[in-house]
Each structure stands twice: as structure tokens, then as C-alpha cells.
Amino acid sequence: MQLLRRLRTNGRSCAGFKPICCGDRRDAELLLSAGANGLTIDEINPLWLRTPAAPLTAAQIEAVNINIERLLDAFRKLAAQVDNVFVEGVGGWMVPVRSDYFVKDLAVEIGLPVLVVAQNRLGCLNHTLLTLRSVQAAGLRCAGVVLNSPSRDPDIAQTTNADILAGVLDVPLLPELAEMQKNCPQHGGKFWVLAGKRICKLNLHESRTRSGSPQANQVGTCVAKPFWQQPY
Numbered sequence: 001m002q003l004l005r006r007l008r009t010n011g012r013s014c015a016g017f018k019p020i021c022c023g024d025r026r027d028a029e030l031l032l033s034a035g036a037n038g039l040t041i042d043e044i045n046p047l048w049l050r051t052p053a054a055p056l057t058a059a060q061i062e063a064v065n066i067n068i069e070r071l072l073d074a075f076r077k078l079a080a081q082v083d084n085v086f087v088e089g090v091g092g093w094m095v096p097v098r099s100d101y102f103v104k105d106l107a108v109e110i111g112l113p114v115l116v117v118a119q120n121r122l123g124c125l126n127h128t129l130l131t132l133r134s135v136q137a138a139g140l141r142c143a144g145v146v147l148n149s150p151s152r153d154p155d156i157a158q159t160t161n162a163d164i165l166a167g168v169l170d171v172p173l174l175p176e177l178a179e180m181q182k183n184c185p186q187h188g189g190k191f192w193v194l195a196g197k198r199i200c201k202l203n204l205h206e207s208r209t210r211s212g213s214p215q216a217n218q219v220g221t222c223v224a225k226p227f228w229q230q231p232y
Helices: 002-009 026-034 055-062 068-079 103-110 124-137 156-168 175-183 185-199
Strands: 014-017 020-022 047-049 084-088 096-098 114-119 142-148 227-229
Touching (some): 002 014, 014 026, 026 084, 068 103, 124 156
Parallel strands (some): 020 047, 114 142, 114 227
């Protein structure tokens, strides 16, 4: 959200896109408030399932048939209205949307670089590396990894994950973002401004679909907008 606001402050036309919300619609509402004026919540979030579960689970409970083309069409329409789009994933990289379709497949269809948002906790190394390898195996470029949700009382895993990842990743790592928030928890707003500055420096280029047609420009941002994913 703060990334969108920073881009707008710099005169960029941008919007967040949350293809699917499960449970409440809070994420989409935050993206709507931070993005370009004149957009509606349904343009930001074309599918809202009320059940707080994976899309496949929620759709089965609510007897909803998830139309993937409708989601892609909503993204294309939004991308045509603004210069930069940030796509936020739902759940994690391999969360099922349908029995034969996963969040990964939606990312491939959209075709934007992926920014992996990793929870800095025990298990982070395995989850992050598995997600990164899957992103690359899918033919998508990973723009980088961001460590998120640092603890004010970190354990050994949280204090060492960044150093370990820095030594094994072949993509940019932004561990200092977690460090800034840990050291300045009372300045959350300032932290996210700093995070925005760092992420917007990533080398994100215009994405193209498999057919070759241009998609939304990337800011330098995750989800696409770079595609934001959380590896869990």
C-alpha cells in the first residue's frame, strides 16, 4: 500500500490488483485507497469469496465456479487504465485456485516478475528457496526476496535467516527492510517509505504475455506490478 502511495506522490499512475479475496476484503480496500482515483473495489478485486480459506476450499463451500479468464480480463482492463499495476497474490505460490489451477498458474498467465515476500521465521529458508525455484522453473523472473514480519524478540532463526539467504540466493535480497522495522517499530510509516525506496530501485521491466502483447509496466514492484507472493 505504501509503495502505491509513494508512486502516486512521485506523479505515477498506479493501482493494486488483488484477483481473489477470501474472507474479508481488507487487503483490496487498502489497495483501493492507495491507488489511482476513480477505481472501484470490484476493479481492484474481481472475485470476493466470503470464506476465509484457500480459494479452492472457499469456492467449494460457496458453490462458486472460479472463472480464470474473468480474473485475467479484469487485470488487463485495470492495466489499461494506469501506468503501473501491483498484483498481490492470495495465500502462497502453490495455493490451489481450482483443482487443476494454482496461484502459480495465475502468475504465469499474467506474466509479470515475482517479488517473493518471505516470513522471517523458522522454516523461512526452506519455504523461500522452494518458492524461488518454483518461480524460476515456471519461466518467470524473480525480482527479489523481501523478509517480512520481523519479531521484536527474534529467535536464532530470525537473526540468521538473512545472512544465510544472502549466501545462497541468486536474486536480490532485502534483509535490511526487516532490520529497519525491528529497530524502529514505532516508525512503521517511515519503515515502509524506506522499503518503498528500496523496492522501487529493483530492475523491473515491461512484461509481455506469451502472445507478445505488452502488459502493465513494472515499477519496481512486486506483484507487478510485480507479483507479490508469500512462501507458505
